[in-house]
Amino acid sequence: EPEVTQTPSHQVTQMGQEVILRCVPISNHLYFYWYRQILGQKVEFLVSFYNNEISEKSEIFDDQFSVERPDGSNFTLKIRSTKLEDSAMYFCASSDGGRTGFGFFGQGTRLTVV
Amino acid sequence: KNEVEQSPQNLTAQEGEFITINCSYSVGISALHWLQQHPGGGIVSLFMLSSGKKKHGRLIATINIQEKHSSLHITASHPRDSAVYICAVRLINTGNQFYFGTGTSLTVIP
Numbered sequence: 001e002p003e004v005t006q007t008p009s010h011q012v013t014q015m016g017q018e019v020i021l022r023c024v025p026i027s028n029h030l031y032f033y034w035y036r037q038i039l040g041q042k043v044e045f046l047v048s049f050y051n052n053e054i055s056e057k058s059e060i061f062d063d064q065f066s067v068e069r070p071d072g073s074n075f076t077l078k079i080r081s082t083k084l085e086d087s088a089m090y091f092c093a094s095s096d097g098g099r100t101g102f103g104f105f106g107q108g109t110r111l112t113v114v
Numbered sequence: 115k116n117e118v119e120q121s122p123q124n125l126t127a128q129e130g131e132f133i134t135i136n137c138s139y140s141v142g143i144s145a146l147h148w149l150q151q152h153p154g155g156g157i158v159s160l161f162m163l164s165s166g167k168k169k170h171g172r173l174i175a176t177i178n179i180q181e182k183h184s185s186l187h188i189t190a191s192h193p194r195d196s197a198v199y200i201c202a203v204r205l206i207n208t209g210n211q212f213y214f215g216t217g218t219s220l221t222v223i224p
Binding site (some may be wrong): 037041042043044045056058089091093103104105106107108110 | 157200213217
């Protein structure tokens with residue numbers, strides 16, 4: 001069964017450092033998403049990406065965040081200068097059409113900022 | 115302010131019981147999703163609804179657009195159904211902007 005793969009599964013970083021979270025979406029999917037879940041809180045939408053550009057983003061997704069699809073297979077989320085409050089589980093998802101919404105999720109990357 | 119409210123927050127059931135999880139929302143939506151989050155954190159999309167009812171195995175999801183309410187039912191519950199069930203809505207007039215409920219933590223006891 002096709003799956004969305006995220007790496008690493010857990011990343012610890014110092015405050016102020018840049019991190020890149022990586023995702024390999026399902027190969028024929030066109031829509032890509034990042035979500036985050038702070039421990040004990042609800043899942044929050046960050047950004048959606050289609051046709052090599054951001055199609056929508058939430059107010060959480062400020063200038064510290066960026067997304068890229070550098071090589072046609074990977075989909076990355078970069079946080080430029082991490083803050084303690086960026087500690088969360090980050091989920092990548094992909095779908096084959098916008099109408100299906102969530103599609104398939106990756107297993108998540110747990111980011112811990114110390 | 116929570117645009118999506120779920121109830122109950124926590125639910126414990128005996129194996130075999132019929133389970134209902136409720137979701138109410140206060141915004142205009144184009145679709146509602148039910149998601150399942152496993153204890154390890156992974157998320158699986160269960161249903162997308164824009165009207166009526168859908169069934170998949172022992173899971174049934176219904177939505178009432180006029181009342182802004184959806185329910186997820188699990189028939190003949192099993193311990194492997196233990197997970198957090200999350201309701202999420204796609205805002206109308208947006209492509210992919212979603213609001214999530216806080217989830218219902220279900221534990222099914224053998």
